[in-house]
Amino acid sequence: MNSPSSDHSTAASKPPVSPIITALWLALAPAIAIGFGRFGYSLVLPAMRSDLGWTYAQAGALNTSNAVGYLLGALLTAPLSKRASSHSIMILGFAVSVAALLATGLAHSFLALLVCRALIGSSAAFTFISASSLAARLGRTPAENALAMGLSMSGPGLGVILTGLIVPFVVAGDNSHWPGAWLAMATLGVLALLGVWFNTRQLGIEEPVGQVAGIQERANYKALRIVLVSYFLYGLGYIAYMTFLVAYVRSLGASPIAVALAWTVLGGSMIGSTFVWRRSFELERGGRTLALMGVFGALSSVLPLLSNSIPVLLLSACVFGLAAMPIFTAVTMLIRLNLPPSAWTSGIAMATVIFATGQSLGPIGSGWFADRFGPSASLWWTFSIMLLSAVIASFQKPAPVESTR
Numbered sequence: 001m002n003s004p005s006s007d008h009s010t011a012a013s014k015p016p017v018s019p020i021i022t023a024l025w026l027a028l029a030p031a032i033a034i035g036f037g038r039f040g041y042s043l044v045l046p047a048m049r050s051d052l053g054w055t056y057a058q059a060g061a062l063n064t065s066n067a068v069g070y071l072l073g074a075l076l077t078a079p080l081s082k083r084a085s086s087h088s089i090m091i092l093g094f095a096v097s098v099a100a101l102l103a104t105g106l107a108h109s110f111l112a113l114l115v116c117r118a119l120i121g122s123s124a125a126f127t128f129i130s131a132s133s134l135a136a137r138l139g140r141t142p143a144e145n146a147l148a149m150g151l152s153m154s155g156p157g158l159g160v161i162l163t164g165l166i167v168p169f170v171v172a173g174d175n176s177h178w179p180g181a182w183l184a185m186a187t188l189g190v191l192a193l194l195g196v197w198f199n200t201r202q203l204g205i206e207e208p209v210g211q212v213a214g215i216q217e218r219a220n221y222k223a224l225r226i227v228l229v230s231y232f233l234y235g236l237g238y239i240a241y242m243t244f245l246v247a248y249v250r251s252l253g254a255s256p257i258a259v260a261l262a263w264t265v266l267g268g269s270m271i272g273s274t275f276v277w278r279r280s281f282e283l284e285r286g287g288r289t290l291a292l293m294g295v296f297g298a299l300s301s302v303l304p305l306l307s308n309s310i311p312v313l314l315l316s317a318c319v320f321g322l323a324a325m326p327i328f329t330a331v332t333m334l335i336r337l338n339l340p341p342s343a344w345t346s347g348i349a350m351a352t353v354i355f356a357t358g359q360s361l362g363p364i365g366s367g368w369f370a371d372r373f374g375p376s377a378s379l380w381w382t383f384s385i386m387l388l389s390a391v392i393a394s395f396q397k398p399a400p401v402e403s404t405r
Helices: 004-013 019-052 056-081 086-106 110-135 142-153 155-170 175-199 201-206 221-251 256-276 278-283 288-306 310-324 326-338 341-373 377-393
Strands: none
Touching: 019 056, 019 086, 019 110, 019 142, 019 155, 019 175, 019 221, 019 256, 056 086, 056 110, 056 341, 086 110, 086 175, 086 201, 110 142, 110 326, 110 341, 142 155, 142 256, 142 278, 142 326, 155 175, 155 256, 175 201, 221 288, 221 310, 221 326, 221 341, 221 377, 256 278, 256 310, 256 326, 278 288, 278 326, 288 310, 288 326, 288 377, 310 326, 326 341, 341 377
16 A cells, blocks of 8 residues: 555656646637537527527527526626635536537427526636636746636637537538537537546646635725726627627528638637737736727727628638637736736626626617617627727726736
8 A cells, every 4th residue: 555655756746737738628618618608609590590480589588598697607606616616616617508508409499498598608607707717827927827818718719610610511401400500519518528627627626615715815806997897898899790790691691611711710810819919918917908909899890891792701700809709818817917816716707797797788789779770780889889998998007016916
C-alpha cells in the first residue's frame, strides 16, 4: 500500500494542465449551451414553423421563453455560487442544456417546446456565467489570462459553425426533418459534456465551495455603472441583427450551401475575434475596447442597408462576429479588474442579468419598428442602439493599477 506521502508526491509530479488547453475545453460548454441552444434555434425555426403550422406570434413566444429562462438562470447563478463551485454549476447547466436539446427533438406540442426553450435559456446562463468565472482565473500572466478568456468565450462561435454545417442540410427539402437537427446537436452535446467534465475536473478541486471560505473582500460595483449601461444597450441592439441574418438569407431564396456559408463566416469570425482583440484585452483597463466593439456592431448592421448582395451580407456577418462574442470577454475583464476575486462570479452574474434584460426587450422594440416601417427598420434599430452603447462605453474610466486581480 502506498503511503499518503507517496500518493502526494505522485500527484505533485503530474505536470500542470496548460491554461490554454483548459480554456479550449471550457469553450465547448458555451459552444453547446449558447451556440446550439440559442443561435442554432434561429436556423431550425423556419422549418419548425412551417411543419408545425405556427404563427409568427407562436414563434416569437418561444424566443421570449428562452430569453426569460436565460434571465431567470442569471438571477439564480449568484446565490447558487455560494453553495457550490462554479465548476459544479457549469457541469449541471451543461447537462440540462444537452437534455433539453434532446427533448426538443422528441417533442411536438407547443407547450412542451416552450418549456424546452425556457430550460435551454436558464441552463445556458448557468453554463456561461460559471465558465466565464472559471476562465477569469486561468493564466499565470495578464497576456495568458487574456488569451485564455478570449478562447473560452469564443465557444459560441464554434457552435455557430457546427450548426451551419449541420442544420441546413438536415432540413433541406423537407421541413419535417427538423427533429433530426435537434437530435444531431444533442448527440454532439453529450460528447462535448463528457469531454469538458473529464478535462476540467481540476477546476472543481481548486475552487473553494461557497466563493471563498474566509473573509470576502468588499466589492465596489459603482465602478462598473457605465460598463453595465453600455452592456444593457448592447444586449438590446445585437439580438435584432441575429434574427435578421437568417431571415434575410432565406428571403433571397438561398440554397443550404449559401445559408451554411453565411453561418460559418459568422462563427469563424467569432472565433477569430479572440486574436483580433487579444492585445486590447491585455492592455485595456477602461471602456475604449468596449466602445470599439459597439462601433463594429453598428457598422455590421448598416452594411446590408447599402447593398443586398451576398458578398456584402457575408462582410456584414464577419464584422458582426468580430464584436458579438468578444463583448462578453471585454466585460468580464473589466469585472476582473474592478472587483475582488470573491465577487467575480456574482459580478458576472449581475452583468448577465442586465444583458439578458436588454436581450429580452430587444425583439419587442425592433419588432415594433419592423412592423411599422419594414424589415430594414430592425437594422436601423441595431445601428442606433449599438452606436449609443459605444458612446456610453467610451466614458468608462480606467481601473486603477492597484485593483488588478
